[in-house]
Amino acid sequence: MLDEGYVTADGRQIGGVMMDMRGITLRFGGVEAIKNISFDIREGEIRAIIGPNGAGKSSMLNVISGFYNPQEGEVWFHGKRRPPMKPFQVARQGIARTFQNIALFEGMTVLDNVMTGRLTQMKSGMLAQAIWKGKAEREETANREVVEKIIDFLEIQAIRKTPVGRLPYGLKKRVELARALAAEPKLLLLDEPMAGMNVEEKEDMSRFILDVNDEFGTTIALIEHDMGVVMDLSDRVVVMDYGRKIGDGTPDEVRNNQEVIDAYLGVAHD
């Protein structure tokens, strides 16, 4: 695709293709979790992946973040084909993520957790770090500034020094988002950012997601169950069911797609 993107309903300019998934097939033994799926994620957009339980959404996110390597298909990132990679290598390319079941460093404080998000941005060698002079010190200060800005942005100043293990669920989700943002990612992957939240927390989280996209220009791909939330948030939606792609387009297009309606209302599969 060589086109230069599109303009959204609310007037935001969406750029060219950033992440291009081509013919992805993922198997676990004999089970096909993802069956020959292609879709793209464009610069600056909020892209949602939805579908019923077991549709393969999380598997798809794990393919993008390198936790799974697909048996077939190609992953293209910024116009280059990406070879099979380890998750930490993907992270260093500027792709940050959160997890469905929250993966935080429970023993560390909120501040330390968010600081780990800066690890990909730190360049000083081990020796410089150990001696703690000059470059390493300036780098630490600069990193702290970025982190404090993100902590302010997500309104978690009050719990900066609290060990994460003691926080309630909703705040943990927010800290995890903060850690992902600390990496200043080009692409942010959110695996069910609103799962298990009450209405108020969901509204907060939606606002943060929109603000992140708006303020930092971060491209976001997210998985969500709550249809209402997805339709409000996202620019384009991929719908998966039983490992297949059954719909792809703007929220309105997807909502009127007969196959999508069937999948959600539970028409018998043949």
Next chain:
Amino acid sequence: MSADFLYGIEVIINGLMAGVLYALVALGFVLIFKASGIFNYAQGVMALFAALTLVGVMEGQVPFSHVINAVFGTEIHHFGWEVPALLAIFVTLMVMVLFAWLVQQLVFRHLVGQEPIILFMATIGLAYFLEGVGDLMWGSEIKTLALGLPQGGSLVVEDWTAGLGGDDFYGFFIDKLDMVATLVAIVLVAGLIGFAQYTKQGRAMRAVADDHQAALSVGISLNFIWVLVWSLAGLVALVAGVMWGAKSGVQFSLSLIALKALPVLMLGGFTSIPGAIVGGLIIGVGEKLFEYMIGPMVGGATENWFAYVLALIFLVFRPQGLFGEKIIERV
């Protein structure tokens, strides 16, 4: 002050110094266990191997000379030079880093995600393998480690404290080597804590110890961190091997110091660095004091078993140790 009381204090001081060394050995276990969940049975053998390598390098011994001579019919044993102690320590450290890298690449890399018992069995294999490699490289005779560390009781301390008691008291007997060992151990422990708290790699190390998935997602290479913790454990083993080796010669029994670390770990918890330190001190003081006070009544030699009994009592009442993470079953 009565002489008995002063001797009691002397026993406690000696106990604390022994305890610091126990803590150091235990720390080697904790580092690896925290970051990878591997209980490294080979830690003691690593100390032996490090001490053997240090002696061999210092004396200019040709590694694997027996094998080389047997295969090529030559008669070489020494390079004919002697290496200064500091350089030899550096070379030995490099050997331990290489060992760490090999262990990760050849063994544990392929066992990621296996049951803890399988990882444990692998370290048992590693222990015997390393013991054999040590013998093959440097020969199996008992060696003396001549680093030039001070030996024997400190006369200064003895003279200085002799006036404290009455005529029955001749001053504290404190071994100079123990004093050096304590100092080195304190510096090393402080250095390790500083490294873990304030450096990029230290932060990454703590992250890996806490959650592997999350660590991967922020761009940390688990493989790199595991090589790093095995290298640090190698450093700890080297220091422990040097101190113990200087005391009682470099020989097989050196590897048994690992057994001293077990009760320390049970006391302090397998995952806690402060726990290893406090546990080491408690065991060190406890066993010396017990020997001093109760020993004569039961015929002595209580130091052989006291630590284990103490650890057993702890296991019954506080299985996670003093500082270990509490084990909570989720239902």
